Amino acid sequence: MGISRTTRSGAGGARPSALLRAVHELFVAGEVDASYLESSSLRPIVAKSWQRSLAKGVDPDGAAQPSPVGEKLARLREAHPLAPALPVIRRLLVDDAAGSGVVVAVSGADGTLLWVEGDPNACRRAEAMNFVPGADWSERGAGTNAPGTALAVDAELQIHGSEHFSRVVQPWSCTAVPVHDPATGALLGALDLTGGSRVATPQALALVRATVVAVETHLALLRLTGGPVEAAQPRPRLAVLGSERPRWLVTDEFGHLRATTLTGRHADILVLLSRHPEGLSADHLAMLLDDKDLDVVTVRAEMSRLRKVVGADAIESRPYRLMVPITTDIGEVYEALDAGDVAGALDRYPGPLLPQSISPAVGRLRTELAMTLRGAVLSTGDPAVLRRWLDSPDGRDDRDGWRALHDGTLPGSVQQAQARGKLAGLDFDLA
Template sequence: MGPGAARSVNTVRTLRGPSGRESSRALRAVHELFVSGEVDVSTLDSTTVRPVVAKSWQRSLAKGVDPDLDGARPSSAALSIARLRDAHPLAPALPVIRRLLVDDAVDSGVVVAVTAADGTLLWVEGDPKARRRAEAMNFVPGADWSERSAGTNAPGTALALDRELQIHGSEHFSRIVQPWSCTATPVHDPDTGALLGAIDLTGGPQAAAAQTLALVRATALAVENHLALLRLTGTTVQPATRKPHLVVLGADRPRWVTTDEYGHLRAAMLTGRHADILVLLSRHPEGLSADHLAVLLDDRDLDVVTVRAEMSRLRKVIGAELLESRPYRLLMPITSDIGEVFDALDIGDVESALAAYHGPLLPQSVSPSIARLRTQLSASVRGAVLAECHRGNLAPLRRWLDSPEGRDDRDGWQVLHTSAAVGPVGRAQAGGHLAGLDFELG
């Protein structure tokens, strides 16, 4: 150990209380020294940093987790979180979790989260004020809170170790999470023992108290028993057959996603015209005549014969049993990424809307109706993001401005630049971006 490292360790020892137990101040000091490479936590005794936390910090650093991240990143499941919830094995036990944890959390300053086995947050419920605060670190459905993505945290590390765990304040690897404490317990399949996910309670210091661990542990056991009872009595709620899913947002080619008899996802690539038609039919469940569809697709050059030919080709792609004619309409409900965005906006869930909004609707389409819907969707998402700013929540705005569509949103950058909640560095960055936009626009 070099002289600099020795001085760092001596600093840590000085900060510890006479009892040898860690204080929050000492722990923050150790964290700062560790992430800057000035101290090896494996050389410190267990009264400075708990071994389980020290090893998690080392794994987080090895995975390249940035301690200055604004919070967790959206997982690959973020675009289909509603479908993931419906199909997840823990969904039938959600009433048990709500009764034992959520009902008492609505006014107690804590949030209750349920994760999938890969660390994706499925449900985040509890105290409304605490939920809004947690949004600032992207503690929202669809975010990836695995240890490899977000660093040391109770649900992510509990899943990594497959054991119940409490993380106190400054034990978190990411600085933005350090004001919080949390308790998490894994949940297993009662028959196979496979890891299904985790139940987490996050809040202030009380969220990592001894009695909290007992409560979360009891809830996990109740969930496993509930799942076992449902199977024993033959009343297990089986996930409904997944509906066909239409993917039409962003620059990727539009797709029609279905599930085969073995539960495997199958994606059929769509032509631009077929994607246009499916979007319009999904927005008009009452059906559209060939004449009306022709006008919506192209108000000048498209004739009814061409529409009928396209519908014949479309039947071969998605299945004749799904399309009715006279009028043309879908014969069964489908889901779509555009529908997920609109549904989230309808209930005021801006975070989920942003997670599902993967970019403009069919950007290559020249259909006037698609262009109108594209503008409506983009303006609705942007307006909801700015409305959140007026409530003091800047997290959605930051994510919007990081998106390809938001990078040139001058008004959005101006809001960020003038916000009192933004620090000097963030304000300088926003000002620099504004200067670049103004230069480009002359």
């Protein structure tokens, strides 16, 4: 039997609300685990989103948090690539929303709501859950919801009532479809309809999908005619954190993401070049990779092979340096820390930098990143952030962290008891 596009994308018929609410209550209370969700009637795409929401520390009783406002929001709107397509969105979605109980939202790729328009009464009611311009409706910020989860999985999505992770959002249903740059395929944001149950129907999905097609076509025509559209140029991305094999990710001319698994040596080289934009000589690179047994001839051979993977124009010689701007998961962690977003830094840190690497320079960077993140976590004094660190491989045996959790939680609480037990175990190991 074939699988319809609706099923693949996460759209589909609503589940009985009472059953969903019961499953949700059990899950957020910690009385059932992920395997129970997978065996329940919950849709798999929603089950996985609930798991991500819980793991990221989303409060099921909380609302989305405000983000940029005032002049900062105005600047974001003005510079956003979807701004030139607002007339199309308003003509196809907003103009017919008055009196319909429907809210139309346009979000950026990071989940920030940029424009929220539609039925005035519905917009006022949506303010109660902070569904307003400037609020963070990413999955990390608001849990399972159509625009945030559609962006997280880069697929059209409908969320029905009690499928939302946050209880305050459960009276609503929503449909969202991601919008991509027509030239590069880069994710620009999402269009969303929020309202009653009828906004999560196949007809609503077809309407939003058609509007996205019209928006992407409009952006393409503006570019062809010299219109004021900023092309979103996706940069190559280097992913080197955690237990997965290191990868080099690029978006091709057709908008398709291609991932190439890197050898350990190639990953080491790209990490070092990304951290040394001024460039490295062959001698210096050899020493950073292996301070004993690596010679310049071997380095040059590796660089020749690496150019075949990342492109001949990506790396310059004499000195070796990257000639194209790239993003890295290491840089994303540091950017979040620089912004004071420790929870966001934890989100972007799946594990140590290239844990199998024996390069002394990579080992130093690995320790530097882990210790910087650890220090930021301990400085927050936030039990939820501390617990996420302590549940990670890096933080599992962090005695200072467990002590901070013990001292920062309510006396007699389960968390304090767990911290006390962990501290006893660590002390036993040292005895």
